[in-house]
Amino acid sequence: MNNFSVTTASRPQKVIASILVALYALITLMPLIWIIMTGFKSSSDAIAYPPKVIFTPSLEGYVNLFTSQTRLTSEQIATTPPPEAWYDKLVHSHQMVIVGPSRFGQRFLNSVIIGFGSTFLSVFLGTLAAYAFSRFKVPIKEDLMFFILSTRMMPPIAAAIPIFLMFRELGLSDTKLGMILLYTGVNLSLAVWLLKGFIDEIPFEYEEAALIDGYTRFQAFYKVVLPQAATGIASTAIFCLIFAWNEYAFAVLLTSGNAQTAPPFIPTIIGFGGLDWPAVAAGTTIFLIPIMIFTILLRKHLLSGITFGAVRK
Amino acid sequence: MAEIVIENLRKDYGDFTAVQSSSFKVNDGEFFMLLGPSGCGKTTTMRMIAGLEMPTSGQIYIDGEDVSGKPAAKRNIAFVFQMFALYPHMNVRNNIIYPLKCEGMSRPRIKKKLAEVSKILRIEDILNRPVGGLSGGDRQRVALGRAIVRDPKAFLMDEPLGALDVEFRERMAEELRALHDRMNATTVYVTHDQLEAMQMGDKIVVMNHGVIEQFGAPQIIYDKPVTMFVADFIGSPSMNFLRFPGKVTPHDTSVLLGNHTVEVPLQLAACEGDLVLGVRPEHITLSDNGAYRAEVLASEYLGTNQIVTLNTEHGQVKARVSANQTVNTGENVGLEFNSGQITLFEEQSEKAILSELNEGVLEDG
Numbered sequence: 001m002n003n004f005s006v007t008t009a010s011r012p013q014k015v016i017a018s019i020l021v022a023l024y025a026l027i028t029l030m031p032l033i034w035i036i037m038t039g040f041k042s043s044s045d046a047i048a049y050p051p052k053v054i055f056t057p058s059l060e061g062y063v064n065l066f067t068s069q070t071r072l073t074s075e076q077i078a079t080t081p082p083p084e085a086w087y088d089k090l091v092h093s094h095q096m097v098i099v100g101p102s103r104f105g106q107r108f109l110n111s112v113i114i115g116f117g118s119t120f121l122s123v124f125l126g127t128l129a130a131y132a133f134s135r136f137k138v139p140i141k142e143d144l145m146f147f148i149l150s151t152r153m154m155p156p157i158a159a160a161i162p163i164f165l166m167f168r169e170l171g172l173s174d175t176k177l178g179m180i181l182l183y184t185g186v187n188l189s190l191a192v193w194l195l196k197g198f199i200d201e202i203p204f205e206y207e208e209a210a211l212i213d214g215y216t217r218f219q220a221f222y223k224v225v226l227p228q229a230a231t232g233i234a235s236t237a238i239f240c241l242i243f244a245w246n247e248y249a250f251a252v253l254l255t256s257g258n259a260q261t262a263p264p265f266i267p268t269i270i271g272f273g274g275l276d277w278p279a280v281a282a283g284t285t286i287f288l289i290p291i292m293i294f295t296i297l298l299r300k301h302l303l304s305g306i307t308f309g310a311v312r313k
Numbered sequence: 314m315a316e317i318v319i320e321n322l323r324k325d326y327g328d329f330t331a332v333q334s335s336s337f338k339v340n341d342g343e344f345f346m347l348l349g350p351s352g353c354g355k356t357t358t359m360r361m362i363a364g365l366e367m368p369t370s371g372q373i374y375i376d377g378e379d380v381s382g383k384p385a386a387k388r389n390i391a392f393v394f395q396m397f398a399l400y401p402h403m404n405v406r407n408n409i410i411y412p413l414k415c416e417g418m419s420r421p422r423i424k425k426k427l428a429e430v431s432k433i434l435r436i437e438d439i440l441n442r443p444v445g446g447l448s449g450g451d452r453q454r455v456a457l458g459r460a461i462v463r464d465p466k467a468f469l470m471d472e473p474l475g476a477l478d479v480e481f482r483e484r485m486a487e488e489l490r491a492l493h494d495r496m497n498a499t500t501v502y503v504t505h506d507q508l509e510a511m512q513m514g515d516k517i518v519v520m521n522h523g524v525i526e527q528f529g530a531p532q533i534i535y536d537k538p539v540t541m542f543v544a545d546f547i548g549s550p551s552m553n554f555l556r557f558p559g560k561v562t563p564h565d566t567s568v569l570l571g572n573h574t575v576e577v578p579l580q581l582a583a584c585e586g587d588l589v590l591g592v593r594p595e596h597i598t599l600s601d602n603g604a605y606r607a608e609v610l611a612s613e614y615l616g617t618n619q620i621v622t623l624n625t626e627h628g629q630v631k632a633r634v635s636a637n638q639t640v641n642t643g644e645n646v647g648l649e650f651n652s653g654q655i656t657l658f659e660e661q662s663e664k665a666i667l668s669e670l671n672e673g674v675l676e677d678g
Contacts, residue, residue, distance in 0.1 A: 205398035208365050211385040212392045213412035213459070227402040 032288075038281035046277040061278025063087045065104050065269065065286075069096040104283060107265040112290065113176055114261055115245040118183035122240045123233055125184070126191025127199075131221060133192070134199040135207075145196070148189045156186045157249045167254055176259045179251070183244040190243075191236050198232025199225065234301030238294065245291050262287050315376030315466040315499055316341045317362060322371035324357050324523075331357040333523040334371070339467075339516075342497045344490070346514035348504055350546070354523040355503045356471055362501060363469050364388045376466055391460035393470040397452045399444040399459075406440040409458040416463070430462045433492070449477045453485055457492070467499040474509065486513055507547050511535065519543050529674065535593075537671040538656060541663040544591050550620060552591045554658075555627040560585035561657060561666060568657065571626055573605045576652035579669040587660035590627075594620065596651035597632035599640065603647020612640050623648070 009017065038046050042058040067087070072080070072095050083092045091098055133141060163182065164173075172178030202225055210220035226233075252264045266283040269276050317339040324332040332354040339345040347355040360366040362373055364385035373381045380388050391412075399408050409430060413423045431437045434454045439447065444455060453473060460468055473489070474482045490513050493500055504510050510517050511531045519526045519534060519542075527534055527543045538544035544552040557570050565580040570590060577590075599621065607623035607630070614636065621632045621640050625648070632648070634640070657666045665671055 203396065203398065205394045205396060206400060208385070209392065209394060209398040209400070209459075210411075211365065212363060212390065213463075214386045214415040216386065219415075224400060 035281045035284050039278060039285045041278050041281075043276065043278055046281070058090075058278075059087070060090060061276070061280075061282035063090055063098075064102075064276050064279040065282045066102055067091070067098045068100050068102045070099050071095060072097055102269075104262070104265065104269075107260055107262045108286070110176060110255075110259055111245065111261040111263070111287070114179045114183065114259070115241055115290075117176070117180040118187065118244045119237055119241040121180060121184045122187040122191045123195075123237050126188055126195050126236065127226075127229070127233060129188075129192045130195035130199050131225065133196050135204065145193070148192050151185075151189045160250070160253055163250070164253060174255050174258050174260075179255065179259055179261070182250060182254070183240075183247060187240040187243055191240060194236045194239070195229065195232055198229050198236075202228050231301045234298040238298055241294060242291065317467060317499065317501065318372075318374040319358070319362070320372040320374070322358065322361060322373065323369045324354070324361060324366060325369045330523050332361070332368075335520075335525050337518055337525065337528050339499060339501060342499055344493050344513060344515045345499075345501045346504060346510040346517040347501060347520065348507060348510040348514075348517050348546075349520035349526075351505055353520040355505075355518075355520050357523075358520070359469050359471060359501055359503050362467075363390055363392050365392075389463075389465050390467045390469055391463060391465040393456050393460050393468065393473045395472045395475050397456040397473075397476070399447075399452060399455055401445060404441055404443050405436065405447070405455050408444060408455055409440075409462055412459060412463045426462050430458045433461065433495075434458050450481050450485060453477065457489075461492075461496070465498075467501065470500065470502045472504055473502075474504075474506075482509075489513065508549065511547070519546060521546075527674075533674055536654065537665075537674045538591070539665045539671065539674060541589065541591070541658050544656065544658075548593060550594055550631045550633075552593050552656075553597070553630040555590040555592070555625065555630065556660060557588055557590065557627055558586065559588045561588070570605070575605070575650055575655070577655045577657060577668065578653060580657070580666065581669065581672065582667040584657075584659050584666050588666075589658040589660050591656040591658055591665075592630075592650050593654060594631045594633040596654040597630065597634075598649045598651075599632060599634055599638065599646045600649050601647055603649045605648045605650075606645055607648050609640055609642050609644045609646060611642060 037053075037055075039061050040057040040059070041052070041055050042060050045052050045055045045058075046061075069091055074095075076097075077092075077095060080097070083089045088098060132138060133145060138144065167173045167178055167182075170178075172181070206224045206228070207217075207220040210224045211217065215223065246263065247261075248263045251261045255261065255264070262283065266280055266287065267275075269279045269283060319338070320336050322332060322335045323330070335354075335358060347358060349355045357366060361368045362375075364380065364383060364387075368381060371381070372379055375388060375390065385392075400411065403411070406427065410423050410427055413426060418426075427440075428437075431440060434457060436451065436454050436458060439451060439455075444452065447455065456473070470489075474485055477485055486509060502510075502513065514531055516529065517531055517534050518528045521542050527539050534543060535547055538547065538552065541554065545554075555570060559568055559570070560583075561568055561580045562583050563581055565577070567574050567576045568588070568590065569575075575590065605625070607625040609621060610624050610629070611622045613620045613622075616636065618633050618636050619638075619640070621634055623630050623632060623646070630648075640646075653670070656671060657668065658664060659666055
């Protein structure tokens, strides 16, 4: 106890810290691990009690997720030729046959289009607005910024009924465009506020230098300001995407066939005899992948970004 | 290179007037200092020359062309910012050639220019480094490189040495001046440091509260201040002011300071009331015979000379005397003033009273 140091920990301190971190990680990751495991279980293993931790992996859930199937009668089983592909064999063992792809692919694609579309739009509009708020003399600037913030003061779903009626009138119900606009509307205030903070941190001198070097105002913006705001743009994009990607309530309310995203679709995957838990878990696992990739790709920016430029040089 | 002429330049921000009807001329190849305390409008004036601010009224001519309404990009001038404003997402090379890329210059020519400039500034070996890790002096050189590379009509520098360490400043100031002499470039330089201005400038404009107080060569401004502000701002320690009620009439060669007659340069104007006698510390000598008596309060030894603080019946004065003269605190000494170098001011208007000393200068102002 005679050599206290802020930067170097003693051995027992390190061990305790590592145990705590590992424990926290385990608690946080438990649901995720459970879902990924369930995705590889067979239907009976998935609902077994007590829950099975050791099990024989099966791709049944993934096959069920991507295909739609129909039950065969015993005569049909006798008459159809034996299945050849592994997935055909798998469903055949349950007296089922694959009749075509499921709607999951379409729903997943909707999620990608709506999620990334609204993220792009939020960040694009947010950057322009934030730049204007940061650099120009905007009349009643403070009030406008407060108004923008105030759109976040109630949960968006509280406005569900007006939005539902408006969407019906405007013909935006169950369209991808409608969902993109809705998620952009919700995310935009966050984007403007976050990005304004980042752009405020960039000294105006850089743009002035570019102006003197012979560039136009707009060139100065996208050649000098944008590269420096990359960190802020990346972290804003992650926040926007996570919201749009995971949004459930509006997706249930406003979409059904054409524009339905994956979140409302996944829990409704019904097999024979109730919910097909392995398929639901498989859908969730696949649904996680894009956002994980996106976040990992941008995580360097995210780490420096969420400090809000406090330690930026 | 070009000459810059400023005519009746004015800048208002709402009710606040940052620059009030300034007029001056920067000759071709001159190293021109805009000097003043912070908030005096010197930076605003320069930003208007650069085109970063648009004047409320008045004209700016660069090389005979009226550029008052033109954007910065069209003026062909280079600006060195106080914090250098090097683009942080580019390396040294790209920072320097950025203006050339904008002009659409061909690659071989850009390469040649870069080689030329990096040789002048001796930065050949850091061209591929990111600007983030550079020392203050190197940043300064890169910022200068970015300015030089375009062969602009004029350089504008906004306190370029302000962000450097004291010890490095001296060297950079010399480098800047040498660079200027070699390139013979018209340079406008903003600073609040009067020593820097005196040391480097061919000509100085002293500004205060948006008004040009005086405009001229460093020696003229030092020896013949036209206002009390200039007399006080320039020089370290600054000019001594002895306030007394009195009067001068044309052809006077002395004034009555209390009970003592002090010889002054031949006066050319009449003035009566509260007057101020201004004398630089180096124009005061201590002698036992002097009729004007003072008590020594303190002495600061500076090596080659010493600054003696004295208490007189008209307030404290500082005298710069030889270092080997023995001065004891508490001693009563006589003061003698160098009569040719005294400026009288009218206290109310803070303006110098016309005399033989400042004749030509006052009329210009």
